[in-house]
Amino acid sequence: MDKQRDFVLRTIEERGIKFVRLWFTDVVGQLKSVAIAPAETEGAFAEGIGFDGSAIEGLSRLFESDLLAVPDPSTFQILPWRDDIDPTARMFCDITTPDGEPAVADPRNVLKRSLAKAAERGFTFYTHPEIEFYLLKSSKFGADGPEPVDSAGYFDNVPGGTAHDFRRRSVRMLEDLGISVEFSHHEAGPGQNEIDLRYADALTTADNIMTFRTVVKEVAIEEGVHATFMPKPLANQPGSGMHTHMSLFEGDSNVFYEAGARYQLSQTGRNFMAGLLRHAPEITAVTNQFVNSYKRLWGGGEAPSFVCWGHNNRSALIRVPLYKPGKGTSARVEYRAIDSAANPYLALSLMLAAGLKGIEEGYELAPEAEDDVWALSDSERRALGYNPLPSSLDHALSLMEESELVAETLGEQVFNYVLLNKRQDWREYRAQVTPYELRSNLEIL
Numbered sequence: 001m002d003k004q005r006d007f008v009l010r011t012i013e014e015r016g017i018k019f020v021r022l023w024f025t026d027v028v029g030q031l032k033s034v035a036i037a038p039a040e041t042e043g044a045f046a047e048g049i050g051f052d053g054s055a056i057e058g059l060s061r062l063f064e065s066d067l068l069a070v071p072d073p074s075t076f077q078i079l080p081w082r083d084d085i086d087p088t089a090r091m092f093c094d095i096t097t098p099d100g101e102p103a104v105a106d107p108r109n110v111l112k113r114s115l116a117k118a119a120e121r122g123f124t125f126y127t128h129p130e131i132e133f134y135l136l137k138s139s140k141f142g143a144d145g146p147e148p149v150d151s152a153g154y155f156d157n158v159p160g161g162t163a164h165d166f167r168r169r170s171v172r173m174l175e176d177l178g179i180s181v182e183f184s185h186h187e188a189g190p191g192q193n194e195i196d197l198r199y200a201d202a203l204t205t206a207d208n209i210m211t212f213r214t215v216v217k218e219v220a221i222e223e224g225v226h227a228t229f230m231p232k233p234l235a236n237q238p239g240s241g242m243h244t245h246m247s248l249f250e251g252d253s254n255v256f257y258e259a260g261a262r263y264q265l266s267q268t269g270r271n272f273m274a275g276l277l278r279h280a281p282e283i284t285a286v287t288n289q290f291v292n293s294y295k296r297l298w299g300g301g302e303a304p305s306f307v308c309w310g311h312n313n314r315s316a317l318i319r320v321p322l323y324k325p326g327k328g329t330s331a332r333v334e335y336r337a338i339d340s341a342a343n344p345y346l347a348l349s350l351m352l353a354a355g356l357k358g359i360e361e362g363y364e365l366a367p368e369a370e371d372d373v374w375a376l377s378d379s380e381r382r383a384l385g386y387n388p389l390p391s392s393l394d395h396a397l398s399l400m401e402e403s404e405l406v407a408e409t410l411g412e413q414v415f416n417y418v419l420l421n422k423r424q425d426w427r428e429y430r431a432q433v434t435p436y437e438l439r440s441n442l443e444i445l
Contacts, residue, residue, distance in 0.1 A: 004073035005045050012038045012089065015078065021090040022049060022069050023210070025107050026056045027417055028289070029343030031210055034069065035088075044071050048096060053103070067103055069093040075207055080176040081218045092207050105413045107345035111206055114349040114409060118356060123248040123255070125352050128182070128199040128332070131212060131340045132240035134233050135163055135191045139226040146233050148191025149225050156186045162225060163193050170195060170219045177215070179208045188301065189237035199245070202352065206344040209242075229341040231288070231296040239296025239303055242340040245321070246351065247332040248272065257331035263311055263320045264331050273309060273318055273333050274365040275358020276351060280307050280317060280337065282403035283350040284389055285396035285422060286410075287338040294392050297337065300374065304336045306386040308369040315373040317389070337389065346410065353409040397422055 012020065019035045022044065026032060034051065036044060048068030055065075071091035082088040095106035102109040118125050135149045149162040158164050167184045174181050180198035187194045195216075197208055213229060220227035232239040247256045248268070256269035265273075288297060296303050302314050310316035319334040338347055357363075366385055373386055381388075390396035397419055400406050407415045 004076075005042075008045075008073045008076045008091070009042060011076070011078075012041060016087055017078070017089050018086040019082075019088040020044075020071075021079070021088060022071050022093050023090055024069055024093045024095055025210060025343065025345065027105060027107060027343065027346070027414055028421070029107070029210075029341070029346070031214060032056060033090075041071070044069075045073065049093075050098075053095070066098050068096045068098065070096055077177045077211075080173050081215075081222070092210075104411045105417070107343055107414075108203070108206070110410060110414060111203055111345040111349045113411075114352045115202060118248070118352060121356070121359075122250050123356075124250075125202040125348075126199050126247050126249060127202050127205040127348060128197065128245040129205060129209060129344075130194055130196045130241075130243040130245075131209065132187055132192060132194045132242065133216060133227055133229050133340060134189065134240060135166060135193060135220065136226045136228060136233070139228070145235070146228075148189070148234070150186075151190045152186050153190075154186065154188040158186065162223060163191065166219060166223050166225070167193060167195065169222070170215055173215050173219060174212065177211060179211060187238070187240075189234060192238065192240065202348045206348055209344040229339075231290060231293045231339045231341055232299055235295075235299075238301030239299060240340050241296065241303065241336065242338050242342065243334055243336045244338055244348075244351070245332045245334045246272075246355070248355075254329050254331050256333070257329070263322050265320055265333075266331070268359055269331065269333065270365040271358045271363055272355035273320075273358070274363035275355045275361075276318060276333070276335060277307050277309060277366065278363055279350075279354035279357065279403070279405055281387070281390055281396070282399045282406055283347075283354060284337065285393065285400040286350055286406070286418065287342050287347045288396065289342060289393075289418075289422060290339070291393050293339050293341075294390070294396075296339065297389055298391060302336075304373075304389065306373050306381060306388055308366070308373060308384075308386045309333075310369045313369055313371075313373070315375075316369050346414070349409055350406060353405055357405060393422060 017038050020038060020041050021033050021035050024032050048070040050068055053065050053067035071093050075092040078089045094108055095103040097103055137147045137149055152158050163186055171181045171184050181195060182198045183196040185194055216227045247254055256266055257264055258266035298305055304317040308316050309318040311320050317337055321334055335351060390399060401419055
């Protein structure tokens with residue numbers, strides 16, 4: 001850590017950095033930022049930067065509002081969208097109390113706790129997100145709703161098109177920030193795009209997702225368009241998800257891999273997947289935290305609505321990809337429900353906790369779903385045991401409220417805040433719904 005701090009301080013001086021932005025997230029997953037002068041960086045490493053935690057969504061209660069943002073030097077990067085006149089860098093922060101203890105409601109700390117539990121069993125949790133979003137001509141809209149920047153579809157090549165230039169610029173910027181991109185392409189909806197980040201440990205992935213959203217928003221401003229991660233901004237088009245590939249490693253060995261097994265998935269991998277399936281309904285209020293999320297889950301367009309798994313079955317909640325047979329490091333499972341607007345720290349924490357529970361308890365994996373689950377009748381799905389995901393945010397919160405796993409993983413403060421805050425979201429939505437959701441949601445997400 002001392003070497004990393006020294007590197008940061010030396011780089012700030014050598015590169016003439018004028019501002020250092022300290023980033024962290026609230027419980028909902030909104031990025032927060034405070035800028036400090038370069039001369040204050042050493043002090044921030046030693047003592048943190050104090051702020052009023054009660055003013056941040058869910059972070060602390062009024063009677064314990066003093067918190068500190070302590071920068072993590074390993075996350076230092078120079079922001080490529082700031083010009084050479086005022087070079088700016090950023091670091092993610094861990095939030096602590098004045099006595100140096102981790103803040104229990106800091107989403108980054110929630111994920112660190114889950115990763116520590118996995119590490120006690122010798123596991124490292126790796127993830128790879130496929131992040132979808134829409135490009136709109138503006139955040140403003142009229143009687144016909146939001147207007148996408150193009151009418152292209154899945155994998156379409158649009159030479160000179162807005163989305164083509166946008167992706168190229170975004171990928172370049174992400175690479176400048178040290179975030180490796182695996183793929184980028186036009187998605188199925190008009191104006192919809194997908195950029196896939198390369199595998200990384202889960203904490204790095206969560207930090208990268210928060211940075212990704214900021215990069216996409218910044219590039220959209222440069223291009224004169226509006227980017228939104230809203231789960232379902234267009235009523236008759238596919239929603240935006242974040243299919244997340246997961247695997248557990250012991251050292252350099254992928255414990256999900258077993259040569260000769262069906263889909264090369266080990267018993268540990270099957271138990272992990274069984275845990276995800278069993279606990280999926282109760283974690284959905286976090287992986288899909290908005291009223292609008294349920295229009296995506298129940299709106300078709302390959303969004304999963306029922307708890308089941310399959311191999312090449314894109315109607316299933318969990319898929320077992322087999323792109324590279326025989327390559328042990330590539331064995332993984334793909335969870336398809338999570339929104340690209342989820343708080344990545346909390347969502348990854350819960351998915352890991354559910355999977356570990358399946359391993360610890362030896363959950364048995366249900367039979368594979370081989371048919372299009374959407375095409376089956378209700379009676380056929382019931383007979384096969386394909387239970388539905390929650391149909392609304394209110395439903396999801398009711399299931400979450402009864403979950404010991406969610407309460408233990410999130411901690412009492414975050415758990416209670418999510419229940420209270422999201423129920424208020426539901427009530428407000430019911431009181432003032434519009435045909436295209438609340439305008440403020442489209443502008444924020």
